[in-house]
Amino acid sequence: MSSTITGKVWVFGDDIDTDVLAPGLYMKGSLELLASHCLESVDSDFASSVAEGEIVIAGENFGIGSSREQAAQVLKHLGIKAIIAKSFGGIFFRNALNYGLVALTSDELGQIKPGDRVSIKAATGELIHIDENTQLNCDLLPPGLLNMVEAGGLVPHLQQILSQQAEKGK
Amino acid sequence: MSATLAEKIIARAAGIDRVSPGEIVTCAVDLAMMHDSGGPRRVKPILEQLQTKVWSPDKVVVVTDHYVPAVDADSAAILDLARKWASQNNIEHFYDMQGICHVVLPERGHLRPGMFVVGGDSHSPTGGAFGCFMFGIGATDMAGVLVTGETWIRVPETIRIDINGALGDGVVAKDIILHLCARLGMGGGDYQVIEYTGETIASLSMQERMTLTNMTAELGAMTGLIAADNTTTDYIRNTGSDPGDIKRWQGDQNAVYRETHRVNADKLEPHVAAPHSPANSAPVSEISGEPVQQAYIGACTGAKLEDLKMAARVLKDNQVARTTRLLIAPASTRTTAAAAADGTLATLTEAGAILMPSGCGACAGYGAGVLAENETCISSTARNFKGRMGAASSNVYLGSPYTVAASAITGRISDPREFLNEDKQS
Numbered sequence A: 001m002s003s004t005i006t007g008k009v010w011v012f013g014d015d016i017d018t019d020v021l022a023p024g025l026y027m028k029g030s031l032e033l034l035a036s037h038c039l040e041s042v043d044s045d046f047a048s049s050v051a052e053g054e055i056v057i058a059g060e061n062f063g064i065g066s067s068r069e070q071a072a073q074v075l076k077h078l079g080i081k082a083i084i085a086k087s088f089g090g091i092f093f094r095n096a097l098n099y100g101l102v103a104l105t106s107d108e109l110g111q112i113k114p115g116d117r118v119s120i121k122a123a124t125g126e127l128i129h130i131d132e133n134t135q136l137n138c139d140l141l142p143p144g145l146l147n148m149v150e151a152g153g154l155v156p157h158l159q160q161i162l163s164q165q166a167e168k169g170k
Numbered sequence B: 001m002s003a004t005l006a007e008k009i010i011a012r013a014a015g016i017d018r019v020s021p022g023e024i025v026t027c028a029v030d031l032a033m034m035h036d037s038g039g040p041r042r043v044k045p046i047l048e049q050l051q052t053k054v055w056s057p058d059k060v061v062v063v064t065d066h067y068v069p070a071v072d073a074d075s076a077a078i079l080d081l082a083r084k085w086a087s088q089n090n091i092e093h094f095y096d097m098q099g100i101c102h103v104v105l106p107e108r109g110h111l112r113p114g115m116f117v118v119g120g121d122s123h124s125p126t127g128g129a130f131g132c133f134m135f136g137i138g139a140t141d142m143a144g145v146l147v148t149g150e151t152w153i154r155v156p157e158t159i160r161i162d163i164n165g166a167l168g169d170g171v172v173a174k175d176i177i178l179h180l181c182a183r184l185g186m187g188g189g190d191y192q193v194i195e196y197t198g199e200t201i202a203s204l205s206m207q208e209r210m211t212l213t214n215m216t217a218e219l220g221a222m223t224g225l226i227a228a229d230n231t232t233t234d235y236i237r238n239t240g241s242d243p244g245d246i247k248r249w250q251g252d253q254n255a256v257y258r259e260t261h262r263v264n265a266d267k268l269e270p271h272v273a274a275p276h277s278p279a280n281s282a283p284v285s286e287i288s289g290e291p292v293q294q295a296y297i298g299a300c301t302g303a304k305l306e307d308l309k310m311a312a313r314v315l316k317d318n319q320v321a322r323t324t325r326l327l328i329a330p331a332s333t334r335t336t337a338a339a340a341a342d343g344t345l346a347t348l349t350e351a352g353a354i355l356m357p358s359g360c361g362a363c364a365g366y367g368a369g370v371l372a373e374n375e376t377c378i379s380s381t382a383r384n385f386k387g388r389m390g391a392a393s394s395n396v397y398l399g400s401p402y403t404v405a406a407s408a409i410t411g412r413i414s415d416p417r418e419f420l421n422e423d424k425q426s
Ligand code: SF4
Pocket: B065, B066, B100, B101, B102, B121, B123, B298, B299, B300, B301, B359, B360, B363, B364, B381, B382
């Protein structure tokens, strides 16, 4: 697909773990409650101030730790559209893509400051740092995964597969 | 062409002759394990939305461990849902309140060398101790597996960690893995496979190997693997299962590893990880003295029978400090039964330990035993992320069951070797 995501960024450092994204104390509760505590131990303003369409920029190992996919789900719930990090925790990376979140890696994020605006084209890995008027690059997702993200995540993707199978079975 | 153990298992599961690192393949899943937190309550709505059923109920294991026993109406509802879902979906392998999933799975003979297994939990690499490729996935991925019986992976490279030499008395697998966390960092595994080799590994029991592969998750690896040997097959036969042909499930002599790290076990000291990362590990001598209000021996990582025996060896004829509480949550009901039968539990409770139910409990901050603001705990669990065991300002140090027990006696983080002498054999 060729869609572009443009928005304001939130910048986080290395090793933002799943207990910081989705704190265990609130894991039993509603998604709203959990989301309201997302990242609070590193940025108490994040959950209340983040807006639809914004983007997370992070350092190494973003989402390291637990397999709880609420860590990705709360970000999506809060309106985050894409996460660009130096590297991801492996399970979180899968979870984010399964939720239809664009998750890309890049080594060129050093100049991006909190509140800057960027624009991302997942299909080409192009990352425009609007404030500096520079073009940076992200690593590409394999085509199969890109398709799944474009479809909105694994569940809509499975829906497509199941309906195709049903068609064939007819 | 030579192949690593991981590549052999993945190729078999993908139904092809060989795979190369970096390649994306779709693998048939031999077994899917889920627990009450990431399992039924999360996959049920997805399966309903897709209007489809579990592909093969006999290949699914469901364990309740995160919210057991229920402490309030919310956790009771989560467990109730798990029970009903397991029954409605004909899940025969449903273990309700029998212990923590990563310990229950091998105890009940579900893991065999060469299997390709997914677990709905990040400590699923524990299963790698049995020479099977087992890794953690999230609930949506799990729903995909339950619908299709398959999942995709990018074939990982294998990083070898070769460990040789004899561990000193009071130094155990937990100390090896904490040392590796400090050395390689939480990203050191780079979502590749870590395979442990060497004479020290060969000498470790299955429970100790499980501690090592369990915390491979803290290295950020996709999974940890230990090729099966006689220790593995003995364990599996004892569960009543057939280990199969283990010769097939060994890496080739000339297999290509991305890198090899060597550890000299002779020189290793007990290690402790300071807050808030397992990578903040150092020899206990650099950290000892810190007062602790709670000592916790629990989790899939640190409350198996051998872990409890380590604690008992230190605690025998000693008392927990007045300023400290020692909570012990055996990893499974079978662990509790065995520890009751051999006198381990009596030693622990005589020393003043408080016995807790088998389950995740305080490890994940989901159940009983959580910390107040500014409290400090030393724990035999796997993770000490900020706020994980309770209040956001609480501090968690990680250590072996030996170190946790010694610290409970003194009320401060302590070197366990001071409490071990020849006449205190387990
Ligand atoms: S005991 Fe802790 S580490 Fe083990 S499965 Fe439970 S929450 Fe995870």
